[in-house]
Amino acid sequence: MTIGSVLDRASPDLATVAAEVPPRISFRNVGLRYFSPRGETEALRGIDLDIRPGEFVAIVGQSGCGKSTLLSLLAGLVPPGSGTVAIDGVPVTGPGRRVGFMLQQDTLFEWRTILENTLLGPELQGGDMAAARRRAEALLTRYGLGEFMHHKPGQLSGGMRQRAALARTMCLEPDILLLDEPFSALDFQTRLMLADEIADIIRREGKTAILVTHDIPEAISMADRVVVLSRRPGRIRAIHDIAFPSAGGTRPRAMAVRETPEFPHLFNLVWEELEVHAE
Numbered sequence: 001m002t003i004g005s006v007l008d009r010a011s012p013d014l015a016t017v018a019a020e021v022p023p024r025i026s027f028r029n030v031g032l033r034y035f036s037p038r039g040e041t042e043a044l045r046g047i048d049l050d051i052r053p054g055e056f057v058a059i060v061g062q063s064g065c066g067k068s069t070l071l072s073l074l075a076g077l078v079p080p081g082s083g084t085v086a087i088d089g090v091p092v093t094g095p096g097r098r099v100g101f102m103l104q105q106d107t108l109f110e111w112r113t114i115l116e117n118t119l120l121g122p123e124l125q126g127g128d129m130a131a132a133r134r135r136a137e138a139l140l141t142r143y144g145l146g147e148f149m150h151h152k153p154g155q156l157s158g159g160m161r162q163r164a165a166l167a168r169t170m171c172l173e174p175d176i177l178l179l180d181e182p183f184s185a186l187d188f189q190t191r192l193m194l195a196d197e198i199a200d201i202i203r204r205e206g207k208t209a210i211l212v213t214h215d216i217p218e219a220i221s222m223a224d225r226v227v228v229l230s231r232r233p234g235r236i237r238a239i240h241d242i243a244f245p246s247a248g249g250t251r252p253r254a255m256a257v258r259e260t261p262e263f264p265h266l267f268n269l270v271w272e273e274l275e276v277h278a279e
């Protein structure tokens with residue numbers, strides 16, 4: 001993200017316009033309990049959240065507070081026990097083409113080339129494979145993998161593999177991207193660079209994204225808003241609008257944000273809200 005866009009988001013006129021745009025995603029009083037032979041677990045309670053088209057929202061919360069469950073609800077993998085989850089006002093009743101997932105493990109098939117991996121979704125869905133191939137090649141080129149499309153995943157670094165996984169997700173042209181700790185298996189440097197690159201790609205392509213992460217700096221540096229969930233059952237504890245007008249310069253945003261005077265304040269606030277010390 002450019003600093004200009006950070007400042008733009010802070011402008012009251014744009015904020016008013018944004019408030020009038022109908023939400024792409026809405027959670028209305030959503031609750032969910034899991035039932036298993038070991039008993040009942042209340043994972044989420046009373047979740048109310050609207051996410052605008054093109055917005056990037058990060059969800060943070062302690063382990064087991066229901067972060068992944070929120071994504072599963074949106075992907076239509078589990079139904080809510082109470083309340084409604086809707087995309088563009090239409091309740092989610094099952095998996096749909098508008099939602100793409102990116103996970104911690106890239107789940108690339110080792111025996112297929114990067115291009116073949118990228119084409120997996122269109123192959124399963126059926127349709128115009130020539131168009132899908134053109135789309136896949138363009139995506140891989142845009143993500144810096146043009147020279148590697150005929151390589152196997154084993155020949156790529158961890159960061160390149162995650163970019164390939166993103167290309168595979170994007171090839172299905174989802175409007176909404178769900179990112180479930182997609183960087184946690186990577187080393188720190190790769191993670192910083194890739195977080196920046198991926199946030200940029202998602203914004204350029206106008207996708208609405210939800211990132212689940214345990215990493216507060218990652219959430220703060222990638223997202224437009226950070227949602228903090230309470231301990232289980234997960235409820236919304238706080239929502240922070242992120243704007244770092246002082247994160248200037250040419251350094252990657254992930255680094256620049258960490259060096260601003262606002263950063264430690266926000267970090268500490270979110271850390272307190274996570275109630276880690278109350279264990």
Ligand SMILES: Nc1ncnc2c1ncn2[C@@H]1O[C@H](COP(=O)(O)OP(=O)(O)OP(=O)(O)O)[C@@H](O)[C@H]1O
Pocket residue numbers: 034035036041042043061062063064065066067068069070232
């Ligand atoms: N299929 C399931 N059956 C029973 N309990 C489940 C199921 N899936 C999740 N849970 C429980 O629901 C709670 C919320 O799980 P969830 O995976 O959403 O949390 P999370 O915040 O994503 O956790 P983590 O940060 O550790 O990945 C946890 O206590 C988990 O054990």
